[in-house]
Amino acid sequence: MKTHSSAAYTHLVEANLSTKDLKAVVALSQTKSFGQAALLVHLSQSALSALIARVEAQIGARLFERTTRAVELTDAGNVFVAHAQELLRDTQRALQAISDTVHLKTGSVTVAALPSLAASFVPKVFADFSQCHPEVRLSLHDTLSGPAFDLVRDGKVDFALTAADPKQEDLAYEQLTEDRFLLICPEGHPLGNRRGPIALEDTLGYPHISMPGSASVRQYINADLLAKGLHFTPVFEVDHIATIGALVREGLGISALPETAISLLQADSLTKIPLSTPGIQRPLGIVKRRHSPQSSAAKELEMLIRASLSRLPLPSDHK
Structure with missing residues (x-):
């Protein structure tokens, strides 16, 4: 499991992924439904499916197991989502810090x-x-x-x-x-x-x-x-x-x-x-x-x- 975690994180850092990509993966992991996740990230189901396929291709691992009844995270998907959520939180904190500085709420x-x-x-x-x-x-x-x-x-x-x-x-x-x-x-x-x-x-x-x-x-x-x-x-x-x-x-x-x-x-x-x-x-x-x-x-x-x-x-x- 540690090997999967290290490899997945390395791919996550090196892949050319946007916050939109990360949010889409996280949304699908939480809803386990392409239809519901597509609504959350304002995409069509086909566009979301193509986005997930592109992300998986870039990181070199399958993130989801798809069946006719459900969408489940793979082991690599669990690792990816954990780091994706952390990166999204860091990005939000960075944007908030910049906003605070611009509006003179923080800084020096x-x-x-x-x-x-x-x-x-x-x-x-x-x-x-x-x-x-x-x-x-x-x-x-x-x-x-x-x-x-x-x-x-x-x-x-x-x-x-x-x-x-x-x-x-x-x-x-x-x-x-x-x-x-x-x-x-x-x-x-x-x-x-x-x-x-x-x-x-x-x-x-x-x-x-x-x-x-x-x-x-x-x-x-x-x-x-x-x-x-x-x-x-x-x-x-x-x-x-x-x-x-x-x-x-x-x-x-x-x-x-x-x-x-x-x-x-x-x-x-x-x-x-x-x-x-x-x-x-x-x-x-x-x-x-x-x-x-x-x-x-x-x-x-x-x-x-x-x-x-x-x-x-x-x-x-x-x-």
């Missing part, structure tokens, strides 16, 4: 985002999405700009929310908004008594606190000052926005940060000063692989993120 979306974005507006967007699509699993990588591009390139995230980087031309970047830089200083700092904007280069006489060179925040500051022939040398370089805020509050320095980053700090104890025109604006946008299709869930989440980013204040809003 993974996003990379700058830490300032991951800790500001992204959680609210995730919450809104999860409320509408609770069965879709969301994942978030809060990471700096360089690693975010790498995650997209390696296919580890569906898309990334980050600053522009002209060195990543193999990926598709679309700017959605801008994030302007402000200067923050502790209460009682001499710069806090100023009225109106200040040029960043005019603050370099005071100790600065900033992020490392790999962070987009630092890169935009470096580029702005380098264009003016100046070199930026902060007294502290730290990885986390919260650490910058704590150091500034303790009077250890001042810092130029984007507004999305400042929104994460206990800003009530800090003085915020706009930078003189043109100031520094950090583009914020979405990064995706070129010519790579997105799942319905990823498209839906991207749409919500776009809407949320479009509501972030632009530099022109602060004139």
